[in-house]
Amino acid sequence: MTLVHELRSALPDVAVRDPSELGGPIWPGMTPEFVASPSSTEDVSRLLVWAAQEDLGVLAVASGSHADPVSDGRFVALDTSLLSGIEEYEPADLTITAGAGTRFATVDDALRENGQWAPFDPPAARDRSMGGLVSEAAHGSLWAGYGALKNHVLGATVVTGDGRVLRLGGKVVKNVAGYDLLRSVVGGRGRLCVLTSVCLRAFPLPPQERVLMISAASVAELIDSALAVGTAPVLPVSIVVAGPLEALDGRAALVVRLHGAESTVDADQAILETHVGTSFDRLTEASDGAARILSQLQDLGAVEDRCVEVSVLPSQLSGVVSAAADVGLGPMVVDSYAGRIRIGGSDLGVDPVGTLREAAEQAGGALRIVRWGRADFPTGTPQSMATAMLSERLESIFDPGGVLWPARS
Amino acid sequence: MATPRELTISSVMTQTLTPTIADRLRAIVGQNHVITHPDRLVAYESDGLTAYRVVPRAVVLPETTEQVSRVLAVLHGEGIDVVPRGAGTGLSGGALPTPDGVIVGTARMNRILSIDEQDRLATAQPGVINARLTEATAPYGLYYAPDPSSQSACTLGGNVAENSGGPHCLKYGVTSRYVTGLTVVLADGEVVRFGGAGTEAVPSLDLVGLFIGSEGCFGIATEIEVRLLPAPEGVRTLLGIFDTMEAAGRAVTDIMASGLMPAAVEIVDHATIVAVEASVFAAGYPIDAGAALVIEFDGTEAGLDDDADRAEQCCVAADAREVRRATSEEERLGLWKGRKKAFGAMGRIAPDLLVQDATVPRTRLPEVLARITEIGQEYDLKIANVFHAGDGNLHPNILFDRQNADELDRVEKASREIMSLCVSVGGTITGEHGVGVDKRGYMPLVHNEVELEMLRRARWVFDPNGNLNPGKVLP
Numbered sequence: 001m002t003l004v005h006e007l008r009s010a011l012p013d014v015a016v017r018d019p020s021e022l023g024g025p026i027w028p029g030m031t032p033e034f035v036a037s038p039s040s041t042e043d044v045s046r047l048l049v050w051a052a053q054e055d056l057g058v059l060a061v062a063s064g065s066h067a068d069p070v071s072d073g074r075f076v077a078l079d080t081s082l083l084s085g086i087e088e089y090e091p092a093d094l095t096i097t098a099g100a101g102t103r104f105a106t107v108d109d110a111l112r113e114n115g116q117w118a119p120f121d122p123p124a125a126r127d128r129s130m131g132g133l134v135s136e137a138a139h140g141s142l143w144a145g146y147g148a149l150k151n152h153v154l155g156a157t158v159v160t161g162d163g164r165v166l167r168l169g170g171k172v173v174k175n176v177a178g179y180d181l182l183r184s185v186v187g188g189r190g191r192l193c194v195l196t197s198v199c200l201r202a203f204p205l206p207p208q209e210r211v212l213m214i215s216a217a218s219v220a221e222l223i224d225s226a227l228a229v230g231t232a233p234v235l236p237v238s239i240v241v242a243g244p245l246e247a248l249d250g251r252a253a254l255v256v257r258l259h260g261a262e263s264t265v266d267a268d269q270a271i272l273e274t275h276v277g278t279s280f281d282r283l284t285e286a287s288d289g290a291a292r293i294l295s296q297l298q299d300l301g302a303v304e305d306r307c308v309e310v311s312v313l314p315s316q317l318s319g320v321v322s323a324a325a326d327v328g329l330g331p332m333v334v335d336s337y338a339g340r341i342r343i344g345g346s347d348l349g350v351d352p353v354g355t356l357r358e359a360a361e362q363a364g365g366a367l368r369i370v371r372w373g374r375a376d377f378p379t380g381t382p383q384s385m386a387t388a389m390l391s392e393r394l395e396s397i398f399d400p401g402g403v404l405w406p407a408r409s
Numbered sequence: 410m411a412t413p414r415e416l417t418i419s420s421v422m423t424q425t426l427t428p429t430i431a432d433r434l435r436a437i438v439g440q441n442h443v444i445t446h447p448d449r450l451v452a453y454e455s456d457g458l459t460a461y462r463v464v465p466r467a468v469v470l471p472e473t474t475e476q477v478s479r480v481l482a483v484l485h486g487e488g489i490d491v492v493p494r495g496a497g498t499g500l501s502g503g504a505l506p507t508p509d510g511v512i513v514g515t516a517r518m519n520r521i522l523s524i525d526e527q528d529r530l531a532t533a534q535p536g537v538i539n540a541r542l543t544e545a546t547a548p549y550g551l552y553y554a555p556d557p558s559s560q561s562a563c564t565l566g567g568n569v570a571e572n573s574g575g576p577h578c579l580k581y582g583v584t585s586r587y588v589t590g591l592t593v594v595l596a597d598g599e600v601v602r603f604g605g606a607g608t609e610a611v612p613s614l615d616l617v618g619l620f621i622g623s624e625g626c627f628g629i630a631t632e633i634e635v636r637l638l639p640a641p642e643g644v645r646t647l648l649g650i651f652d653t654m655e656a657a658g659r660a661v662t663d664i665m666a667s668g669l670m671p672a673a674v675e676i677v678d679h680a681t682i683v684a685v686e687a688s689v690f691a692a693g694y695p696i697d698a699g700a701a702l703v704i705e706f707d708g709t710e711a712g713l714d715d716d717a718d719r720a721e722q723c724c725v726a727a728d729a730r731e732v733r734r735a736t737s738e739e740e741r742l743g744l745w746k747g748r749k750k751a752f753g754a755m756g757r758i759a760p761d762l763l764v765q766d767a768t769v770p771r772t773r774l775p776e777v778l779a780r781i782t783e784i785g786q787e788y789d790l791k792i793a794n795v796f797h798a799g800d801g802n803l804h805p806n807i808l809f810d811r812q813n814a815d816e817l818d819r820v821e822k823a824s825r826e827i828m829s830l831c832v833s834v835g836g837t838i839t840g841e842h843g844v845g846v847d848k849r850g851y852m853p854l855v856h857n858e859v860e861l862e863m864l865r866r867a868r869w870v871f872d873p874n875g876n877l878n879p880g881k882v883l884p
Contacts, residue, residue, distance in 0.1 A: 092662055093770040093801075115668065137615075150618060151586050164859050172768040173800040174583065174840035176572050176622050177848070177855050178882060179867045183585070183618025191614070204668040231527060233550055233639050234709055264712025271642075271709065311610035315527045339528075339607055366610040383613040386601040390870060391614045397866040 003054065004034050011046050014038045015082065032059065032077035039082040041157055041165055041196040048194065049163040051076055052401045058161075060194045060404075062101045062129030080131050083196050086110055088171070094202045095154060095171050100131025100195040107200070116202040119146040119237075123302030131195040137187030140298055144230075144337035145237025145259060150186045152201045158185055158193035161399025171199050184394060192398035206237075206259035211290045212269060212280035214254045219243045219332055220325055222254040223318045225276055226336035229256055230314055232275040234268045241334040242297045247289065255297055256280065300333050301344025306372050308353055308380075310341040312365030317341070323359035327352035339365070350378045357381060424509045426467040430487055434469050437479045442517065444468040453512050456497040456504040457559075458847055459761060460811055465492065465506030472517045474592055474600060474631040481629070482598030484511055490876050491596070493625035495535060495567030498559040500764050501845030503570065503624045503881055510879070513629060515566045521545050522632065529637045530589065530606050535566025535630050539573075542635070551637040554581040557841070558749065569630050572622030574841035576673040576748075577705075579799035581638070583841070585621045592632035593620060596872040606634060619867075624843050625878040627871035643710035644672075645717040646735040648744040649702040649724040650695055654678055657700035658775045660727035661798045664704065664720050665771065671720065673705040674799035675748045678778070681755070681793040681806075682747065688757050690750035692743060698730065702798070703748050751795045752806065759791065759808035763820055765827060769836030771801040780830055781805050788823040790816070802840035803831070828854060849884045 004016050015037040033056065038044045051058045057075035080101035088097040091114040098107050104118075105126035111117050121140030122133060132138075134156065137149050146152075155169030168182040169175055185192055216222050222241045229239050236256045243252025256272065258265040273279055283290035301307055312320050314336055324332060324343060329352050332343045343356070357367040357380065366381035383391070398404075426445055434443045444450060445467045454462040466489070471477045484491050490510030497504055506512055515536035522532040526549045533542060539560040543552040556575035557563050563573070569591070574583040590605035604617035620627050651657040657676055664671060677685070682694045682701055694701045702724065706716040717734060724732045735741035755762050769777050778794060781803075785792035791808040805827055809820045828838045828851045838844070838851045852861060865883055868875065 090770065090772060092666060092772045094665065095770070115666075147582060147586050150615065151582055160863075164863070166860050166863055167856075168860075170768075170837050170855070171835050172770060172837055172840070174574055174578070174768045174797075174802045175837045176841060176843050177837045177839050178844060178852060178860075178864050179626070180572070180585075180619060180622045181863065181867055183621075184614045184616070186618075187615055189612075204666070204670070207668050227527070231529075233642060235639055260708070261712045261715050263715055264709050267709045267711030309610050311607055313525075313528045313530075313607040315525075316607065338609075340609065360610075363607075365607045368610040368612050381608075381611050383611050384602065386599065387603065387613050387616055390601070390616060393870040394614055394619075394867070397863065397870060 006054070007034070007036065007050065010050050011043060014043050014047055019077070032075050035077045035079050037079040037082045041083075041159060044078065044083070044159045044194050044196055045163040045165055047078060048159055048161060048403055052162065052403045056403075058194070058403050060131070060135070060190050062132045078194060080129060080194070080196070083131075087197060091116060091202075095199060096202055097155075097171065097197060097199040098130050099197055100129060102130045104128055104130060104133060111202050112205070115205050117205050118152060118200050119203050120149050120152060121298055123299045125298070130198045134186055134195055134198050135188060135190050141238040141240040141335055143335060144235060144239055146203070150183060153182065153186050153198060154201050155199040156182055156185060156195055157197040158195050160193050161403040162401055166193070169199065173201060190404060191395055193404070207261050208259065208265050210258040210265040210269060211283040211294065212256040212258070212272070213283050213293070214278065214280055215248055215251045217251060218325065219252045219334060220318070220321050222252055223321055223334065223336065225278065226254050226334065227314055227317065228276045229254070229272060230337045232272050234271050236268070236272070239335070239337045240297055241336060242300050242332070244331055245293065245296050245300070247293045247296055253293065255293065297333060301331050301342050302370075304344035305346045306348040307342065307344035307370040308348065308356070308367055309370050310343070310356065310360045310365060310367045312339050312360055312363045314339045316363035316365060320356070320359050320363055320365065324356050327355045329353070329356060342370070350376050353378045424466050426511065430483065430489070431467060433483050434467070434480060437483070438469055438471045438476050442470040444470075453494065453497070453506060453514075456494070456502060457500045458502040458505070458845065460763065461502045461505050461846055463506045463508055465512045466508070466510060468512040468514055470514045470517045474594065477513065477594045477629055477631050478598045478600050480513060481594055481596060485597045485874070485876060488876070490879050492878050493566070493570065493629045495564035495570070496538070496562050498563040499567060499571060499843065499845065500766065501839065501843045501847040503843050503845035503878070505846050507880055515564060515629075518566075518631065524549065526551070528606065530634060531637055532632055532634045533565055535564060535569070535633060537565050539563050539565060539568060546637050547640065550640050552640045553635060554587060554638050555584045558752070565633050565635070566630055569621050569633055570623065570625050571841070571843040574797070574802070576675055576797060579674055579797065580670055580672045585618055587635045588617060588621055588633060589636055590634035591617055591620060591630045593628040593630050595628045596874065596877045606636070622843070623871075624845065624882050626868050626882055628877065641707035643713050644705060644707045644741065645713040646741040646744050647704045647717055647720055647724070648733040649704065649729045650698045650731040651700045651702065651727070651729055653699040654778055655775050656728045657702045658798070660702060660724045660729065662772065663723040663727060665799060667719060667723060669706075669716055669719055671704050671799060672707045673703065674797070675703040676796055676798040677701050677748055677751055678794040680791065681751050681795055684758055684793055685747045685751055685754040688750070688754035690746060690754045692747035692750070694747045701747060703745060748795065751793070755793055755806055755808060760810045760812070761808070763807040763809065763824065764842070765803070765805045765807065765824060766839050766842035767803050767828060767831035767836055768840035769801045769803065769831050769834050771798070773834040773836070774798065774801060774803075777803065777830060777834060781827055784823050784826050784830070788819040790819055790823055792823070800840070801836065825851065844882045846881060849882065852884050
């Protein structure tokens with residue numbers, strides 16, 4: 001009896017597909033034994049228990065846009081797309097709960113119908129699944145104003161590697177009833193558990209968004225202005241430098257976003273311009289296609305075959321951006337308030353990335369590989385021995401049998 | 410769950426520390442910084458939850474990370490339990506001593522180590538008082554956002570241990586949003602570094618986030634790196650007076666649905682108003698009012714009047730009897746007085762006060778408050794409510810006399826009913842005070858046995874022997 005038949009016999013409610021039906025390999029060089037699509041938390045639990053018995057690894061995927069296995073061995077792809085749909089939404093409570101396989105677009109549309117939103121804007125967000133976003137702790141340029149994704153995840157239902165179902169967090173904004181295991185799951189990249197449901201905090205849509213811009217020939221030329229914005233007496237919700245941008249004929253741009261009432265954003269713009277000592281262009285949808293520029297900012301470099309991310313203190317950004325430019329790395333997006341640089345491209349080389357990592361680490365920062373093919377895989381900054389040991393212990397309590405596939409190095 | 414009667418000074422025999430161990434500790438922290446005299450130890454017998462009292466075996470007051478490491482190594486080697494303690498303002502008994510344990514206090518670790526104006530970061534020792542950090546960063550136009558009500562006394566280390574909130578966390582979030590890195594001493598004395606601004610790309614699990622709120626069970630944070638915010642240019646404060654709590658609740662719902670983002674939305678109920686107005690903290694709230702609602706906006710000066718106008722319209726639409734607006738800092742403090750001095754005012758009515766803490770979905774507040782009133786009547790207890798209405802965080806305050814055994818019994822029963830009520834509507838047993846010893850018995854209300862076992866294992870990850878703050882959090 002083949003594995004597929006065994007699974008169908010053991011778990012008749014779990015849909016099973018051959019990987020060839022997916023229309024090509026999702027993971028470079030890696031092919032799962034089959035793709036299983038459970039439609040309930042209970043079936044996820046049963047599938048994990050079954051996989052452990054069969055000595056199979058399990059890799060949870062939804063949109064598949066960020067899965068990137070790095071180890072060899074037999075594994076099953078656990079497709080979460082059937083764990084889909086909004087489970088609970090009470091607009092007056094500003095909370096929404098959805099299945100982990102729910103596309104963010106579904107959640108976003110539901111919120112916006114009620115004048116609300118979830119203020120994080122990672123690359124290609126609308127096409128990605130809730131579980132994938134949370135698993136990656138994916139973030140975008142709204143970090144300055146609204147904080148990291150981890151601040152918006154109020155609760156989750158997860159299944160551990162050995163099939164235990166845990167409800168972590170809750171559905172209220174403030175909750176300190178026990179150790180906050182949810183924090184280690186957000187950004188855990190599937191190392192600890194499989195997410196089956198996620199509860200997010202929603203926010204009222206801002207009454208106004210003002211998008212301000214300065215353009216220049218290169219990203220490096222705009223870093224000082226961006227840092228000046230970041231030390232102004234008012235804090236924009238987003239401060240990003242990116243380039244080259246197609247929408248600007250290959251030039252780079254510093255884009256600043258302000259949220260608030262009309263009078264507030266008027267005043268904030270004046271304060272920023274005084275503080276930075278220059279005037280910004282005010283982008284409007286009608287004349288400048290502001291949405292197109294923001295969309296390019298959100299995705300630039302992130303949807304390429306190869307993508308790396310650097311973190312440093314904002315005060316160290318200039319040196320690291322220069323180092324990247326010196327070795328020809330780009331295009332890049334710089335969140336100057338968070339101190340993060342994203343660089344993507346199909347032609348990123350191992351050596352230039354190594355040089356960038358060295359520059360980042362010398363500046364007290366770090367580099368991680370967001371996505372890369374399996375061949376000539378560069379290495380990112382490792383964690384310390386002490387945190388690695390604690391992380392391993394943590395993994396051992398969530399996944400004592402080592403069933404969950406390490407989706408990333 | 411241990412009851413207050415079980416954990417009292419009279420019923421628990423405290424072991425003394427052997428001279429040899431005390432001398433080894435004194436050699437690390439200095440002769441005067443190991444307390445073993447019974448008269449001085451009594452000062453550490455409880456934290457802000459005075460219903461529980463246990464005299465510790467000794468108190469050790471280190472000054473540096475290295476001293477904490479060496480102290481914990483000695484105690485770990487001797488198999489002695491350690492109870493970390495900041496200012497002792499916690500309200501869940503998280504710093505309650507164990508009879509055979511030693512308190513490691515952070516009172517001498519009170520230095521701000523650095524302020525980085527460019528990167529808007531500060532690093533401080535755990536014994537730094539919350540409000541002092543904002544005072545120190547004010548000259549740079551910056552401040553530290555989390556503002557627990559006890560911020561003039563509570564410490565950053567305690568804030569990290571409890572993941573503290575405060576009135577203004579409605580807009581700004583709680584402690585975990587602001588802590589970017591920690592230096593932590595584990596139970597065996599090992600010093601580890603979690604996170605750190607600029608190192609987010611290191612592919613580690615979020616150990617900073619996991620450590621925050623661990624109530625002293627995972628380690629002792631000895632250096633805390635936090636993100637600072639630009640101080641808001643202006644502030645507007647309103648006080649809405651309502652005939653009923655239900656009307657005040659409607660105003661809150663309308664304000665939050667309108668797209669406004671207040672910095673704080675706080676309510677005090679009729680019983681609290683009466684208590685405040687009868688005290689030296691009288692704030693001029695009408696004593697026949699059903700509820701008083703404090704709303705505050707901060708940010709760029711130019712937009713604040715618009716925000717305040719819109720909030721006032723929401724109050725009027727919800728049948729507010731009166732809406733006052735502060736026109737000076739003095740008036741602002743006056744409007745806040747009834748909220749901020751509520752606990753002090755209640756302390757003058759009864760010898761003991763149990764400040765409860767729970768969170769419910771905001772839309773369930775009216776029914777939960779009505780039921781809490783009924784519970785008070787059923788158990789013949791005075792319960793006054795003060796709460797962070799914007800995020801559904803309730804603080805039912807139960808007034809009692811712990812010398813009255815019958816009343817104490819009724820307090821325990823009423824507390825359990827209130828907790829069960831909050832959980833039954835989708836809430837939880839604590840929003841910002843932590844579990845400590847007070848709420849261990851309620852943990853099964855929100856976690857099943859599989860989840861509780863997972864929490865026990867999480868504790869093992871950091872402290873395999875379970876010597877750090879035993880008897881806390883887990884039932």
